Amino acid sequence: MRVLHLSKMIILYLFKDVNSYSENIHKYKYRLEYLRLKCPKCGCILCYWGSYEVNYVDDDCERKLLILRGMCKKCEQSHSIKPWFLPGKHQYALPCREAAVLAHRNEKVGLRRALRAGFKKKEVSLMNLKYWIETTARKCSILISKILAIVQKHFGNEDTISTYVREIKRNDNFESIYRLSKWYIELITGKAVSDCAESWFNIINTISNIECTGLYL
Incomplete structure (x- = not known):
């Protein structure tokens, strides 16, 4: 487990x-x-x-x-x-929050359409989505540098991005974290992430010990 x-x-x-x-x-x-x-x-x-x-x-x-x-x-x-689907002090499901944020940032849709992408017809305040977007943007610059530093330490001079993604894709149980991390990498580096590794669980545990890890919105 x-x-x-x-x-x-x-x-x-x-x-x-x-x-x-x-x-x-x-x-x-x-x-x-x-x-x-x-x-x-x-x-x-x-x-x-x-x-x-x-x-x-x-x-x-x-x-x-x-x-x-x-x-x-x-x-x-x-x-x-x-x-896993309700980390932190939130009451809104992580996959739904994630879908709404990604729709707004990646698909460039408005806030109301983004909320529908995440929560369908469920009534959710626009202020909540604004908060999720702001905190995600604030955390991702901190998070990505720490993730890449950890992966570089684990895998030396290999291609950091591709090795990192191989590791994530290996564990389906971390699908939600995979999607968030994949988005963070693409957002910060501008490089599309395809597939790709091994002790992802060890890496993610190491990341989780970093203050302000930001893995969860």
């Missing part, structure tokens, strides 16, 4: 979509140790600490999602355990 460790948060890739998550996450309430999630600081298995509900909005529905919190008994630190 793959996870990403962010500050005070663990991003979980166990469930393929929101329906699968909703149907199964309750099994781990009070039994979090079954997931074998490790403390990012000391590596101890996290135990159940609590739970709370968050609003979730995608292009199809609005619902409440259960979010678990784990506690490390050794470090005495707690961590929220968020599904």
Whole structure:
């Protein structure tokens, strides 16, 4: 099972979509140790600490999602355990936000059409999209330099862009991160990204430890 460790948060890739998550996450309430999630600081298995509900909005529905919190008994630190499609403190689904931002930036459509590209007929404030666009633009210049520096360190003098993309494409579970990262590279370098590598999971874990990583909108 793959996870990403962010500050005070663990991003979980166990469930393929929101329906699968909703149907199964309750099994781990009070039994979090079954997931074998490790403390990012000391590596101890996290135990159940609590739970709370968050609003979730995608292009199809609005619902409440259960979010678990784990506690490390050794470090005495707690961590929220968020599904990959709803990282950070957001209530709007990552794939929908991503589609709206990409439609505006890549296809040069207006804000309202961009929102429809991401959320279909769901009512979402234009101010939300403006915020996502602004924060994405602010973060991408920081993010891309850090990603390329890490990949260059891993692969020496090889073609950084093509090697990086080979690595990303290898893992379908990271499709959402792949699309964002691919867009970041094309936006900053002006080079089209095709295909292409191996320890992408190690690279992405390294990136996730960088402050202001910006992998999530």
